[in-house]
Amino acid sequence: MNRLEYLMSKYSELKFVYTGRMADFQGATIYNDHVYINENRSYQQNLQDVAEEIGHYETTVGDISGQDGLNERRQELQARRYGYMLLVDLDSLIACYKNEIKTPWELADFFECSVSYIWKAIDAYRLKYGEKFDYKGYCFNLNGGFNMKKIR
CATH class of the missing domain: 3.30.2010 (Zincin-like)
Known part of the structure; x- marks a missing residue:
């Protein structure tokens, strides 16, 4: 599917x-x-x-x-x-991180959407949560791009 x-x-x-x-x-x-x-x-x-x-x-x-x-x-x-x-949900972004899928092009392939759509999704999260936020033990840093790391 x-x-x-x-x-x-x-x-x-x-x-x-x-x-x-x-x-x-x-x-x-x-x-x-x-x-x-x-x-x-x-x-x-x-x-x-x-x-x-x-x-x-x-x-x-x-x-x-x-x-x-x-x-x-x-x-x-x-x-x-x-x-x-x-x-482009946060749980799937965590799954991408765990599987070392990190570049916008790899994310676009994973989510089956365009690279520009990935950037728009990241902008939507930045507007909703700010440039830096924690979610399920991961720190998302959206300042100038997309970075995350495990915090627990």
Whole structure:
């Protein structure tokens, strides 16, 4: 089972539908309990797009498709950050550290996403927890990159 299939199985209350009827720039969209996925995009793009739509499912209130107001833009950003942290989770980052997977390119391969997505996930953690934080016996240092070490 790849990461996209795993992610979809974790959210079995949602119905995931591949469609070719979406604009090229649009990766996915959620409407009620249906996530529509652009079948013309790569696996990697679909994985990242689905993570964001799950972020909308978990965090968004109301229709924010217009992006007209500050509240809509905040909710969009919140859903995107949720998706980053859903796909690039701290427990898996610890597993990467234990297996000496450390470079952004190795992390991207492990998480099946783009290198830029890894950096955006790291930025999301930096905004949420600060540049340095402890989690499950590991010190994460996000000052100017991604470093961690075991503290216990």
